[in-house]
Amino acid sequence: MDCSAINALPDRGSVDDAISKTLDHVDKSIAGSKAFIATFSGDTLKLVVLPEYFLTSFPMGESIAEWRTKACIEMDGAEYQRMGEIAKTRGVYLSGNAYELDPHFPDLYFQTSFIINDMGEVILRYRRLISMFAPTPHDVLSQYIEVYGADALFPVVETPLGRLACVASEEILYPEVTRALATRGAEVILHSSSEVGSPRPTPKNIAKCARAYENMCYVISSNTSAIHHSPVPQNSTQGHSQVVDFKGQVVAEAYTGESMVAHAMIDIARLREARSKPAMTNLLARQRLSLFKSTYEQDDFYPEDNLISETGGIVTPERSHFMSQQTAVIERLKKRGVI
Secondary structure (H helix, E strand, O other): OEEEOOOOOOOHHHHHHHHHHHHHHHHHHHHHHHHHHHHHHOOOOOEEEOOOOOOOOOOOOOOHHHHHHHHOEOOOOHHHHHHHHHHHHHOOEEEEEEEEOOOOOOOOOEEEEEEEOOOOOEEEEEEOOOOOOOOOHHHHHHHHHHHHOHHHHOOOEEEOOEEEEEEEHHHHHOHHHHHHHHOOOOOEEEEEOOOOOOOOOOHHHHHHHHHHHHHOOEEEEEOOOEEEOOOOOHHHOOOOOEEEOOOOOEEEEOOOOOOOOOOOOOOHHHHHHHHHOOOOOOOOOOOOHHHHHHHHOOOOOOOOOOOEOOOOOEOOOOHHHHHHHHHHHHHHHHHHOOO
């Protein structure tokens, strides 16, 4: 679906109006898609995945504080209430991605992927863990775990549709994120994304198939078809919404423009059968994770708690903070001879 950037809007009231129009469009699109699928194939639409930051688009020069005030939504806000109504009315599970406030971390915001069930309830909330220029739970890890517990980092929810989990945007490029979810039972990865459209193999498209195959899970990926009212050419993000099965095969994919073509049956019974067979192809059961423990305990890479001050307070960073963190990592890796 298309996304409408709110960066140039003058005030929060205008932003709220734009978000409301977007949600009206979501409702109509789901209703129309469900009706068409039922008529065309006789199947019932039960799960919808929306693109990354579909309500607002992304920051373009705004500071953390500015974006928090201008674009972020409350965990129990009107936007979630409206999406809950849509999910319940249309009889679908609804997943998407938004910039979200958290009362436990009032000086920050998190990019959140969510799942709403067909009763209108938010049943899963995943906060993006790897981001280049935005705060994440990893940046305040000790305090985040103190509030929510370690299980909140990689949540998986049991549903009649299977065990669902979310991966946000470019995190599909990081095998560890999807692997962490798969080892917690995830069978279907819901991937809200906003990515380049190209006829060439793109990094994210390659990664979607790899993550599905190596973890024996479905990947349902939803891309923005255009971003309007942005200084970036609006059709830079196109296509690549797709359903990848647990063998790493793309079974449905949309072309450019708004589309519901990327829909397919999710065969959880067949996936579970494959995961239960002793075989060379059962990659999930063949994992020897203890081999890699020392590798992942190295502390020269990106540091946790980098937004917690020496006195225990939360630092509201400038965007430049994240670049300086990465620069420091590169220097440490050079000293070790890794780079």
